[in-house]
Amino acid sequence: xxxxxxxxxxxxxxxxxxxxxxxxxxxxxxxxxxxxxxxxxxxxxxxxxxxxxxxxxxxxxxxxxxxxxxxxxxxxxxxxxxxxxxxxxxxxxxxxxxxxxxxxxxxxxxxxxxxxxxxxxxxxxxxxxxxxxxxxxxxxxxxxxxxxxxxxxxxxxxxxxxxxxxxxxxxxxxxxxxxxxxxxxxxxxxxxxxxxxxxxxxxxxxxxxxxxxxxxxxxxxxxxxxxxxxxxxxxxxxxxxxxxxxxxxxxxxxxxxxxxxxxxxxxxxxxxxxxxxxxxxxxxxxxxxxxxxxxxxxxxxxxxxxxxxxxxxxxxxxxxxxxxxxxxxxxxxxxx
Amino acid sequence: xxxxxxxxxxxxxxxxxxxxxxxxxxxxxxxxxxxxxxxxxxxxxxxxxxxxxxxxxxxxxxxxxxxxxxxxxxxxxxxxxxxxxxxxxxxxxxxxxxxxxxxxxxxxxxxxxxxxxxxxxxxxxxxxxxxxxxxxxxxxxxxxxxxxxxxxxxxxxxxxxxxxxxxxxxxxxxxxxxxxxxxxxxxxxxxxxxxxxxxxxxxxxxxxxxxxxxxxxxxxxxxxxxxxxxxxxxxxxxxxxxxxxxxxxxxxxxxxxxxxxxxxxxxxxxxxxxxxxxx
Ligand code: SF4
Numbered sequence: 001x002x003x004x005x006x007x008x009x010x011x012x013x014x015x016x017x018x019x020x021x022x023x024x025x026x027x028x029x030x031x032x033x034x035x036x037x038x039x040x041x042x043x044x045x046x047x048x049x050x051x052x053x054x055x056x057x058x059x060x061x062x063x064x065x066x067x068x069x070x071x072x073x074x075x076x077x078x079x080x081x082x083x084x085x086x087x088x089x090x091x092x093x094x095x096x097x098x099x100x101x102x103x104x105x106x107x108x109x110x111x112x113x114x115x116x117x118x119x120x121x122x123x124x125x126x127x128x129x130x131x132x133x134x135x136x137x138x139x140x141x142x143x144x145x146x147x148x149x150x151x152x153x154x155x156x157x158x159x160x161x162x163x164x165x166x167x168x169x170x171x172x173x174x175x176x177x178x179x180x181x182x183x184x185x186x187x188x189x190x191x192x193x194x195x196x197x198x199x200x201x202x203x204x205x206x207x208x209x210x211x212x213x214x215x216x217x218x219x220x221x222x223x224x225x226x227x228x229x230x231x232x233x234x235x236x237x238x239x240x241x242x243x244x245x246x247x248x249x250x251x252x253x254x255x256x257x258x259x260x261x262x263x264x265x266x267x268x269x270x271x272x273x274x275x276x277x278x279x280x281x282x283x284x285x286x287x288x289x290x291x292x293x294x295x296x297x298x299x300x301x302x303x304x305x306x307x308x309x310x311x312x313x314x315x316x317x318x319x320x321x322x323x324x325x326x327x328x329x330x331x332x333x334x335x336x
Numbered sequence: 337x338x339x340x341x342x343x344x345x346x347x348x349x350x351x352x353x354x355x356x357x358x359x360x361x362x363x364x365x366x367x368x369x370x371x372x373x374x375x376x377x378x379x380x381x382x383x384x385x386x387x388x389x390x391x392x393x394x395x396x397x398x399x400x401x402x403x404x405x406x407x408x409x410x411x412x413x414x415x416x417x418x419x420x421x422x423x424x425x426x427x428x429x430x431x432x433x434x435x436x437x438x439x440x441x442x443x444x445x446x447x448x449x450x451x452x453x454x455x456x457x458x459x460x461x462x463x464x465x466x467x468x469x470x471x472x473x474x475x476x477x478x479x480x481x482x483x484x485x486x487x488x489x490x491x492x493x494x495x496x497x498x499x500x501x502x503x504x505x506x507x508x509x510x511x512x513x514x515x516x517x518x519x520x521x522x523x524x525x526x527x528x529x530x531x532x533x534x535x536x537x538x539x540x541x542x543x544x545x546x547x548x549x550x551x552x553x554x555x556x557x558x559x560x561x562x563x564x565x566x567x568x569x570x571x572x573x574x575x576x577x578x579x580x581x582x583x584x585x586x587x588x589x590x591x592x593x594x595x596x597x598x599x600x601x602x603x604x605x606x607x608x609x610x611x612x613x614x615x
Contacts, residue, residue: 008531010445015427017439039450041427041439042470049439054491056441059539063443287572291546296576298614 010063012101013118013156015039017049017067027122028068031157035066045069050098050115057289060116061103066156071096071121075130079143082279082305084240084272084334088141088174094131096121096159097148102180103213106241106294109147111282118148120157128166131173139172145179152181161190168193178238182216182224192232197269199236200225204255207243211294218255222262229267236269239324240336241276242316244297244308253323260327271328274336275316277307337397338529339405339485340376341390343477346511347409348378350519366392379477383431383455387480394488402536404493407481408525410501410514411453411473412460418449418473418500423521425528426453426496430471431479433457438482441492444531447524453496455479462504473498493532497525545578552588556609559594561602570606573613585612 016038022028023042032040043049046069076092085091098119099109110116121127134140144150144163151160160177164187167175178199187198203211205218216224229235237259245251276294278286283306287295299306307313317335324333342348348369351357357369357376366389367378375397379389386407394405411424418424425448429438432454442450454471455478478496485494499521501514549571557567577585591609596602 008444008534010443014445015442039427039442041452043428043437043439048437052439052491054486054489056490056492059443059490059492059535060441062535062539065441291575291579293580296579298576 012064013038013066014063015041015065017041017043017046017065017117019043019046019069022068022070022122025068025070025122027120027124027157031066031068031120031122034156038066043067046119050113050117050119052115055115057110057114057116064099064101065117067117067119068122069119070123071126075127076134076140076142079146082277082336083143084274084336085141086236086270086272086334090138091141091143093143093146094127095147096124096127096144097150097153097157099147100149101152102149102215104215105211105213105290105292106243106276106278108278108282110290111278111284111286112147114285118153120153122157124159124162131166131170135170135172139174141174141176143176143178145177149179149181150177151179151183151186154181154183154186158186161187164190164193164196167196170195176236180212180215180221182220184224184228187233188227188231192234194234197234197236198228199238199272201238201240202255202259203239203243204251206251207245210245211243218258222259226263229264234269235267236272238272239320240272240274242274242320243276243294244312244316245293248316249319252320256320256323256327265327265332268328268332270332270334271324272334272336273317273320273324275308275313277305280304280306337399337403338374339390339393339397339399339403340374341379341386341393341405341407341477341481341485342376343379343381343386343409344511344514345378346509346514347518348376350515350522351376351408351525354519354522364392364396368393379481382476383433383457383480385480386477387484390481390484391487394485399488401490402493402540403489404529404532404536405481405485405489405495406525406529407478407485407496408518408521409475409477409498410517411475411478411498412502412504412506413473413500414465414469414504415472416503418451420500420502421517421520422500423448423524424451424453424473424498424500425449426451426473426478426498428452429478429482429496430454431483432466432469432471432474434479436479436483438479438486439491440482440495441490442495443492444528444535446528446531448497448528451498453478453498460504461506465504473500474504492535495528495532497521497528545582545584546575549574549578552584555592559592559596560605560609561596561599562606566606570609570613573610577613585615587612 046067079091174195176197300309357371360368369376377393379386427450451472553571
């Protein structure tokens with residue numbers, strides 16, 4: 001964003017919409033302490049703001065607002081089949097936060113919600129209570145950064161740390177925190193946990209610049225990963241989504257060589273690989289809000305999922321696996 | 337186009353003068369002034385009248401998604417946190433009677449204070465103030481205007497600007513004083529308008545080729561005798577192609593001149609065109 005754009009746009013979180021029910025929640029108070037110059041607007045229910053008709057998602061992305069709310073009803077959801085389960089049964093996800101501070105052009109959230117604003121459900125204690133009850137009956141593999149990038153928002157609300165501290169005392173719970181953030185510093189003082197996987201999504205720098213707006217560079221992501229592994233954290237690398245661009249073969253080959261040139265593959269727990277895929281309805285909505293190279297690609301559709309043609313997908317996956325084979329044993333690689 | 341809705345002539349007059357607006361002599365129940373891509377309508381007092389005038393203006397003059405609608409007028413402040421003459425951009429607007437709340441999208445910086453506005457159907461005085469009032473300021477139009485305008489325009493283009501006139505202890509309204517207060521608020525209003533224009537201009541999709549798609553599709557529909565289904569598909573394929581390649585396929589112009597003698601022939605041409613557009 002150029003400085004002239006910055007000068008007339010309101011900054012992110014210039015407004016915080018707070019449900020009256022959570023005004024005095026300790027998490028709300030903490031968040032508002034960090035956002036002293038923001039306008040506070042009281043609301044009855046987050047949907048009044050988040051689900052309004054007439055929002056322009058792509059313009060809202062230029063000045064995202066924050067909504068603080070209380071989560072009711074369901075706290076855990078079975079993960080959809082387009083996600084990796086990494087061999088775990090009972091794969092669920094949970095969403096403390098909806099939407100993300102970054103703006104990746106391929107992000108499914110753009111097709112899921114009509115608003116670019118970020119919702120934080122402050123009552124994390126209710127999530128923990130619900131999971132306590134479920135853990136009494138079965139082990140759980142839980143993705144906690146599913147509809148956001150939790151670590152990227154750690155300065156606003158330290159939910160990654162809260163999840164890690166919660167998981168520390170739970171034998172039959174494994175959590176994955178997936179991120180593009182380089183804010184490992186926020187976790188540095190925590191003890192690495194065996195049942196916590198820090199999963200970094202990595203993309204070639206060309207892809208980051210073109211499609212992953214606002215996210216840290218590849219080299220800074222790699223430095224954060226190195227620190228995390230040195231500190232004894234379990235780290236997963238996610239090469240997902242792999243995107244088709246004109247010179248994808250060359251770009252991804254250079255990228256993977258760079259990644260493993262800098263990183264010891266033995267320090268990595270596992271790797272996930274997948275090409276871009278998205279539910280058909282989400283793509284339809286994304287197309288309306290965003291016209292870009294990702295949304296306008298002629299995908300093939302099968303079982304309500306849009307992705308590259310079978311041949312292209314196979315070619316892309318096989319190429320990536322071939323290169324990865326130079327660095328990591330296939331037992332560590334999960335493909336979807 | 338910028339649509340301004342003001343209740344009274346005393347509120348409208350300084351804006352008419354400043355923006356150089358001229359009275360429209362078209363038959364209408366409303367006083368309308370226009371010029372320099374601005375249209376001002378005087379709604380008269382009340383939530384309903386404001387809503388009717390807004391709907392009339394936005395439909396009669398064909399408002400589009402890049403157009404802006406502003407309700408400008410005086411208000412009463414509930415709290416003494418405000419001063420007389422304060423210019424306020426409303427970040428929440430409540431219809432006191434229906435209890436509906438509306439939230440404009442404030443995506444740009446501005447030089448005004450912000451507050452919650454609560455609109456009533458009758459004048460509100462301090463001694464008759466309802467206990468359950470949530471607004472920081474009160475008026476008699478904002479909610480009617482906002483509910484109507486937000487049906488036609490995106491939320492970032494609809495705003496209520498209120499100037500604090502009294503503290504709900506007024507006896508009589510003085511039009512000269514109102515005019516002078518509105519006049520003083522104009523720099524803030526202009527600043528907001530300029531930023532909104534910039535936002536709409538810079539960030540909306542401004543690809544001329546995409547704007548031309550309906551025309552192209554219509555031509556192709558006629559030349560290739562396309563069904564409604566094929567026409568829809570063609571429209572979306574064309575849009576995708578332009579976004580990917582930043583231009584139309586060169587060979588598309590050949591399809592304008594095609595002479596079709598049978599349905600089958602039309603379908604064959606359409607398949608050929610589809611193949612090109614998928615590349
Ligand atoms: S970082 Fe993840 S959640 Fe955030 S915009 Fe990108 S893809 Fe979406």
